[in-house]
Amino acid sequence: MRVHIDQEKCCGAGSCVLSAPEVFDQREEDGIVVLLDAAPPAELHDAVREAAAICPAAAITVEQVERV
Template sequence: MRVHIDQDKCCGAGSCVLSAPDVFDQRDEDGIVVLVDAEPPAELHDAVREAAALCPAAAITTEQTERV
């Protein structure tokens, strides 16, 4: 899985950080999402999908990547 964020869409709600704190963080100055891990391990995929689904600004997208 590859995770993408659109900081321009982010409203700083923080639901992503609550769902997947190992993948997302927030900037201290304005709360905008920061991507910590663009290719999280498989055990975090469900949490990342939940974060994307809960994002009120639809600032998080994912794509499935092939294993090599």
């Protein structure tokens, strides 16, 4: 899995941090999303997908990468 964020779109609601704190954080100065792990391990995939689904600003996209 590859995770992408768009800091321009982010509105700082923080729901991604509640869903997957290992993968998302917020910038000190303005609460905008920060990506901690662009390729999270399998056990976090569900939480990351949930974070993308509930993001109000559609600032998170998830790309499924096939394992070779």
